[in-house]
Amino acid sequence: MRVGILQTNPIIGDFDYNLRSILTGYEQASKEGAVFVVAAPSSLMGVPIKNLGKNRDFLQLAEVALKHLASRVGSIPLLVDTFCLKENGEVARQLVVLRNGQIQQSYFALQKGIGGLLPDFRLIDPGSTFLLKEGDITPIDLILEMSPTPWFKGVEKERLNSLRKLAGEKACCPVIAPNVVGGADGYVFFGESVVITAEGKIKAIGKAFEEQIIMFDFAAVPSVPENLEGGVCESERLYRALTMGIRDFVHKTGFKKVVLGLSGGIDSAVVAVLAADALGPENVLCVSIPSRYTTRASVEDAKTLASNLGVRLEIIPLEPLYSAWEQTLGPLFVNCKPDITEENVQARLRAVILMSLSNKFGYLLLNTGNKSEIATGYCTLYGDSCGALSVIGDLYKTEVYTFAQWINSQRLVIPESILTKAPSAELRPGQTDQETLPPYESLDSILRLWLEEGFTIDEIVQLGYQREMVLDVTNRVIRAAFKRKQGPPVIRVSWHGLGFASDLPVSQKLNI
Template sequence: DIWSEDYVKNLVTEGSEVIINLSASPFTITKKMTREKMLSSYVSKYKVPIIYLNQVGGQDELVFDGASMIFSHTDAKTLKFKSFETDTREIEIIKNKKIELIFSEMPEKEYEDLEDVYNALVLGTKDYVNKNGFNGIIIGSSGGIDSALTATIAYDALGSSRVNTVMMPFDFTAEMSIEDAQELADNLSIPHSVISIKEIYKAFSDVLKPSFKDKEIDKTEENLQSRCRGVTLMALSNKLGYLVLTTGNKSEAAVGYSTLYGDTAGGFSVLKDVSKTLVYKLSKYRNLKTPVIPIRIIERPPSAELAPDQKDSDSLPDYSILDPIIEMYVEKDMSPKEIISKGYEEEEVRRILRLIDFNEYKRRQVPIGIKISDRNFGKDRRYPITNGWKP
């Protein structure tokens, strides 16, 4: 394993003159720079050339980013391959008294976090859909930023003919949401339909009315709207052979701001490991190429639109507060005391951490999705649902 320096040291000690490493190293935001720094230090320390060849492609939640590299030990030259696509280069290995690598350096492209994350999401989506034989995908398009970014990534991955969006309005759906969902579809030239859930909701409500007798209206009715949409999307999926892409993000998954069997119903989650803050950054980044996501979607306050005048901020702290706390607790294993010491309100921190711990049961039941961080929800972070421990 090239990540262990002992591996390199032993090979050099045994007389290796060139190290060729065939790797299957999955992408995370920080890994490309970490790899390069590590391999460069080996070359400098052990005076041996390294040819690092990394796999390219998506497999379930993992995306292998390629980004192969060749390091010369004689002249400090480095050859970097393309990321997120196959790439072929020629090198010549000459052995006289010493091994020498001959190759032409390519102009080095400046490393961009957002570009790499976006490309990872596109490749992961493309390969999951294609390698598993789906005809295309279908997305519930709410007129919000999460579904807009998901649809745009799917378009970049699969093309316009294989991406389908559905707006499913109800009484609390703003007219601007309907307009923005249509504008997004027009900008992407993708098929778009509008299916009202009013009759579906009424049918469910009528059937449940006797059981709900004397009960106050509460979150049940809000969640029922979301589940009507989930049923609609899954029916279309079954009939048309399309994969449903869910549109939830990491921030929502962390605190349980979602409805089981509603907006979590689907087969693949593109934004599962993407915080809400990063969703906005990626949307703005993509619009720099071509402005396909309507600006109103990016600028308006996020809302689930399950109740009159509802906004995410009614239930959650501002994402500029929420997302750093999630990152510190989930990805960096920081304790409540350590997080509070960063200047956050103790009551707010403890409420968020309780939500993260409590909603493990929801996260166990959502689709797999693309990993981009050092620790995602899933294989990277395994906590029991049934436990009495509190941080």
């Protein structure tokens, strides 16, 4: 029995585009001899649709699209999922079988599947999903796992293990697990639609981060496919996830070009590389905005990087705006010592410049902050925290350095001086990040333990960290809740993101 899986990259709400993608794949799979065809989960609607799944206008458009899709389907069945309004007025996810121009069967979802983002079609015991049978044949012939699964570090192994267990131990029957590709709202879906035999072996698997029609035959002898990409390291998968996340977010929101501030530091350097690779250097505008505290070396590093990437670089001095601010507010600040006010206004004036370029030329502004800064609030609200998309906001600072070194191992593009100099926001003479924060190796370890692994402060101290340092870090995370609430969407590449830190209340007086 020859089966086709359509691994597509849908756009949320663009039913015309999604219909064309499904129909093109269906027609090709039919020509290649498919007995039935499965569209990856959310191929028609896009994912994640969030509260659009409760919007009646959206649901009506989805119903029209489904009927149009059905009218184009011939004798070879096509399986596709969508959301609908049930007769009792409830919204439900349904899987439908389209054949001979009509909806032949439909099944409603009951609970969440392996991917965890959407309710799944679990029609028997908890170990199974939608059942595709021929007539009334028993026992179960096939399980169809319809859970769109986003990419996180290590998710491939976790997903395959879960599917193997489902096929070989719980149900003792083959499992088909389609998956979409593409980025949307911070999630990046990685594809790798997979077919598992009743013995738990891989029958077929799709490519990662690419659209594809996967054809397989149940009668064929199982073998481990070459495109398992076992030799692909985690850094390369991270690179593919982040570039796809940028490219799809930009294009799916109607933009073509991006702008970002290029400080000469490691974070903006990595984001610039990713943006140039994702969109093409001709679609990236980098802006260096040196202040009276910016070193000449930082400006030169920005120039070298921009030249290496082939992107356009504009150098706009901050001094005229900063001097005007000093003159405007100077009379009110008489006898006041310089403090964080003067530092924050530099970041906010830079944001004014970047947003002005964004508005005037229609460029999407990319945020360059990392997870360590976002977690602890080491950023300026409405300053360097602004932007439409946070590219590396789910990478700790130490991970950014490791990733940058991997980038340079592929091609030498980031100047060595950016990798070796002490990180600094350059908001006052001789400033370094470590004047305010613990060393990033310690900071990131404490953040992981407290935010992701659930360690208590006492348990972290027992591992050898100074209590004063641990308390400083955890209280920074608590106090910075108001900043995280107002930040841009982050491309998620870890299981936890910022974990419970993203859900901390703003109006609280907790001091651990």
